[in-house]
Amino acid sequence: MNEDKDIFSTDDFVDITSSSNGEYDSKTHIGEYAEKYGNGIFKNLGTIIKFIAFLICFSVIILSFVAAYFIFNFNALFATVAAGIILFGTILGVILLFLIYGIGHIICQNNEILSRLKK
Numbered sequence: 369m370n371e372d373k374d375i376f377s378t379d380d381f382v383d384i385t386s387s388s389n390g391e392y393d394s395k396t397h398i399g400e401y402a403e404k405y406g407n408g409i410f411k412n413l414g415t416i417i418k419f420i421a422f423l424i425c426f427s428v429i430i431l432s433f434v435a436a437y438f439i440f441n442f443n444a445l446f447a448t449v450a451a452g453i454i455l456f457g458t459i460l461g462v463i464l465l466f467l468i469y470g471i472g473h474i475i476c477q478n479n480e481i482l483s484r485l486k487k
Contacts, residue, residue: 414479417472425465432457 436450
């Protein structure tokens with residue numbers, strides 16, 4: 369038991385302060401990186417999200433039509449099921465369009481507000 373105490377009883381402190389002489393200006397330093405980050409690939413993020421919203425919407429609608437076509441070809445008695453799949457797929461695609469497009473629009477408006485506040 370005493371051996372364990374001796375191992376952990378060192379009271380040595382290590383100085384971990386910075387060796388740089390200059391002062392760190394956090395406002396300008398962070399501002400530069402934020403400006404580079406904002407003007408890089410994420411400059412048109414809202415527009416990209418809006419485009420992705422349309423792609424997802426039309427993909428869901430097309431997939432619902434394809435699924436309905438295969439179900440209808442499997443058996444003609446499943447016409448109501450095929451119509452339901454088309455209706456459900458179209459509604460789901462439009463809901464996804466509104467949700468994702470809305471997020472992209474919010475980002476575009478936020479960027480516009482930030483650009484006006486900088487002037």
